[in-house]
Amino acid sequence: MLLDRYIGWTVCRAFLLITVGLTALFSLLSFVEQLGLIGQGNYKLRDALLYTLLTAPDRVLQLAPVCMLLASLMGLGALAKHSELTAFRSFGASQARIIGAVVKLCVPIIFGLFFLAQFVIPPAQQAAQREQAAALGDTLPGLSNGGFWAQKNGVFLNVQSFAGGAVLHGVSIFTFKPKGELHSFIEADTAEPQPDGTWKLSGVTRDVIANGQTQEDTPTSLSWTPFLTTKQLKLLALPPETMPPLALYSYVRLLKHQHQEALRYEQSFWNMVAIPLSLIGMAIIAAPFVFGPQRSGGAGRQIVIGALLGMVFLLVQQITGYLGLLLAVNPAFTALAPSISLLLLGGWMLERNHIKLRPRISRA
Structure with a gap:
């Protein structure tokens, strides 16, 4: 139990640090984009900064899977660098238990992201749109829904x-x-x-x-x-992707009951459902890079490969979502397919590196 907490806290600290860093980076890019609106209507520098800050929680939600992958790589990589993973295994802790400790960390993170999506992002997004529209004087129709x-x-x-x-x-x-x-x-x-x-x-x-x-x-x-x-x-x-999950689910049911088109809202809902699977998949897929040959292959190169894999996953998820809307494919399939594929890929990589998910029986 103490071992699980230690590993979980190590990865959690890395997750918080990486989340803050990536959110700040992408917020900076959004702020630069908002600078182009300064001078239109009453839009000023403080309005651009306020809009960027109010839309930051949504970036946290979108970046969470990649942050989980990088946190697992950095957290477990740091333990491996200091030979702590070797020490844990010498005391009888299996690789499956170490991976399980990281997967357990996903549970509180999932609850935290749900709270963020349900109670923080919608009012923040509403305030961002309201303040932006007031500053611009509704002079730019393209900014409205x-x-x-x-x-x-x-x-x-x-x-x-x-x-x-x-x-x-x-x-x-x-x-x-x-x-x-x-x-x-x-x-x-x-x-x-x-x-x-x-x-x-x-x-x-x-x-x-x-x-x-x-x-x-x-x-x-x-x-x-x-x-x-x-x-x-x-x-x-609100854009469908920033609506509260429970309200989005109710609205999709209402649209279907009234025989109206609900494809875009369904896609956003299932994208939210896919986030927990993505987090677990990222935690699992990081294990082969950490438990692999650290000395011969180079831990830095493995972390870079894992980070690129996370970015590719985000791109694939977005592309399949857009294709699903374009081709009117079942939203549940297009949203969940990348996450399920990630889980399968992680399992295959574990087997390929002879890492068994079933822990062995031990007295430790």
């Missing part, structure tokens, strides 16, 4: 773009009769949610079909009661 379709009880809603759920642009509302005939069509330039839950539509054109004839009017503004709550609207303002 790509819009959405929603329907309930014969009412179909389409929003072309919106930022943070504050102001919606390009709103179209179709109302159908029970027999499927179009009853009315409302088109508005903007819609602003009100404290009482209604939407104030501006730049409105309304068409009502009655007895085969269309009656058109253009009121200055119109109050409309939506079927979406304010909370649901705020969630829809």
